[in-house]
Amino acid sequence: MSWPRNLVETVASYSYNNKNEYDAERGQAISRVITVPLIFLYMVIALFASSRELNTVIVVMLIYSTLYIPGSWLLLHDIVKRPGYKFGRRVFAMSNDYLAMTFAMAVGGAITAPIFAMVLWVTVGNGLRYGPRYLAAATAFALLSLAAITYFNSFWREQPYIVVTFVMTALLVPAYVYVLLNRLHKAYNSALEANLAKSRFLAQASHDLRQPIHAISLFIACLRDARLGVEERQMVNNIDRSLQSVSRLFQSLLDISTLDSGKITAHPEDIAIGGILHDIAQQNSEAAQWAGVELKVVTTRKFVRTDPSLLTTMIQNIVSNALKYAPGSPVLMGTRIRNGKLSIEVHDRGPGIAGEHLPRLFEEFYQVRERGDKDTEGVGLGLSIVQRLAGLMDLDVSLRSVEGQGTTVVIDGLDIVEEPVRSLETNRIKPASLLDGLRVLLVEDDINILMATGILLEKWGCIVQREDGLPEGKDVTCDLIITDFDLGAKTTGTDCIDYVRRQNGHNIPAIVVTGHDENRVRDDVGDPEIPILSKPIRPAELRSIIMALKLKTEQQAVNV
Structure with a gap:
């Protein structure tokens, strides 16, 4: 007895697109192919049971079976194959629905009066799925449908009170839905604004709090290289362990705020x-x-x-x-x-x-x-x-x-x-050399991070030139640039890299460190060869990137 439940689940899941997002147009098409056969069955039974001529029944069956039912399936097929907003397709679907219901009520007379419930359902459904403007358009279609039904069928002309009831219902129900939709949209916009404010707060708080975490991480790395006793080293390990827990928390907050912003795109x-x-x-x-x-x-x-x-x-x-x-x-x-x-x-x-x-x-x-x-x-x-x-x-x-x-x-x-x-040159792996003598220009506006990173680089053997902003008017001869993205005074790491490269006359390898969304920073930097590291970074990760850039530079020099 699980077949009906599985059928319902299958139909419901089919209303969702490949990204697991509800597709209103597809959902309406699914509803159409389910309800149309039911209406068709009711029409056949009702017309056979009435005193209408058999010819009328045959005409209704032929028109429904050869036009509207296949048309509903073709419309669903087109929505699945070409998802997304298509204004012409929506207008066609609405026109097709109202023409079919108008024809059925005009042909059948009193026995087709229950079909008015479908007219009202389609009218309200268009408004709920697509918004107030479509609700107004659907209401106009419904009124035109009632006018055509009354004009072409003598029974409805002889029942003016029923027709007036239909007209009032077709006006009042959508009008009430229109008011509710406006209230809903206002509430939605308020919730959306609150959600965006939350995302902005999370992004800013994550960025601001990651700065000291990044500095602490670097200081811990410096302490590891110091001559500590067993007890002191254990304390450093405990601090590092706690720090990584906090770091992962802020990484999650930054990830979710970036996803909320809608700025993440895949680059396969x-x-x-x-x-x-x-x-x-x-x-x-x-x-x-x-x-x-x-x-x-x-x-x-x-x-x-x-x-x-x-x-x-x-x-x-x-x-x-x-x-x-x-x-x-x-x-x-x-x-x-x-x-x-x-x-x-x-x-x-x-x-x-x-x-x-x-x-x-x-x-x-x-x-x-x-x-x-x-x-x-x-x-x-x-x-x-x-x-x-x-x-x-x-x-x-x-x-x-x-x-x-x-x-x-x-x-x-x-x-x-x-x-x-891969080329033979690329496959040749040279042994990683030490960083002794590597001249590094370190640019960071946070003094604590500047100090900690500088000490760490010097422990690795680098010759470090520390700058807390754009090094204008200074000797900037270096082998590598490591810069924060936000440098203050309306300058960024991109500006710093461009300036230093112009001063030296060639593309010096560079690394950008940031607490912001990596994709946004990458778009600003505009150079896929420049690594973007998110704060707080692990010292081992930083050292690995520096070694890779140095090795790449040495290979390019050999090839030249």
């Missing part, structure tokens, strides 16, 4: 998925050690076409959840091929999640809380961010969990591509 490229997984495992190795988790990766040589930054964020959030909610148990990252697509799977053997929580896990700020549970870091945004990023990249995310056995999260739908052809 061919990448080695194995490299992404191993990088994430390396970045989380310390956190896994703290949580007592054995983090494993199943090696793969597959290449996929996707946005590496957004995909990394998705997997990172999933792994962070596994480390938080499944401490002391193994976590496995791997891939699987399904239907010609690549899936990424993250398995843990933690306590699992109760069934009543599963439907809400992808909601913002939802966290699984049971009586007596210990507090865990975070605010419940990780899986929500994963799902929204998946929608941006046309991927699917699913989660299954069994209490006492563990949880599995799957990212599905990655397009597999051939391994990119």
Whole structure:
């Protein structure tokens, strides 16, 4: 007996587009193909049961079966194939609906009076789906329909009170709906403005608070290189552990505010998925050690076409959840091929999640809380961010969990591509050289961050020139530029890089560090060769990027 329920679920899900967003036009088309056969069946039964001639029944059946019913399916097919706003298609759909209902009521007379309920339903439905202007247009269609019905059918002319009732209903009900829609739109706009204000606040608070976190992270890295005793080193490790928890929290807040702004777009490229997984495992190795988790990766040589930054964020959030909610148990990252697509799977053997929580896990700020549970870091945004990023990249995310056995999260739908052809020069890996003697121009308007970063770079062997703003009128001879994005005085890291490069006469390698949305900064910088690092950055990540840029510069010099 599950067939009707599954049919309803199938029809309901069909009203959603590929991004899991409700499509009003598609939803209306679905309603049309369901209700039209029911109206057709009623018309046939009613006309056969009436004293109307059989010829009238045959005409009605032919017109409905050969024109309107197939037309409804063709309209649905066009909406599925060409989704989005199409004004002409909406006008055609409305005209088609009212013509069909007008014809039915004009032919049938009294027995087709219940079809007026469909006229009212279609009128209100257009307003609720598309807005007040369409409601006004649909009301005009309804009144024209009633006028045509009265003109062509003598029965309705002989029943003026019924016609007047229909007209008043066709006016008053949409008018009341119009008032409610206006109130709803005002409330929606107020809620939208409040949501945007929340997003702006989160973005600004995240940026401002990430500055001192970034500075503390750098100072901790400097302390690690100092000659500390065992007890002092343990205290530094504890501080670093707490700091990373706060850092992940602010990263989630920044991610969700950036998603709310609608400014994130996917930039796909061919990448080695194995490299992404191993990088994430390396970045989380310390956190896994703290949580007592054995983090494993199943090696793969597959290449996929996707946005590496957004995909990394998705997997990172999933792994962070596994480390938080499944401490002391193994976590496995791997891939699987399904239907010609690549899936990424993250398995843990933690306590699992109760069934009543599963439907809400992808909601913002939802966290699984049971009586007596210990507090865990975070605010419940990780899986929500994963799902929204998946929608941006046309991927699917699913989660299954069994209490006492563990949880599995799957990212599905990655397009597999051939391994990119690389030149021999690119494949030659030179041993990473030390940074001794590397001349670095460090530009940062925050004095604490400027001091901490400078000390760290000098410990690595770099010769550092510190500047708290655009170094106008100064000697800016350097091998590498590391600059914050916001430098004050209406200048940015982009301006700084352009200025220094002009002064030196060539494109000096550069790194931009920012607490803002990475995509927005990248658009401003306009150079895909310049790495954009989000605060707070891990010292190991900074050092790795510097080494890569130095190695690339040396290879280019050899090739020249």
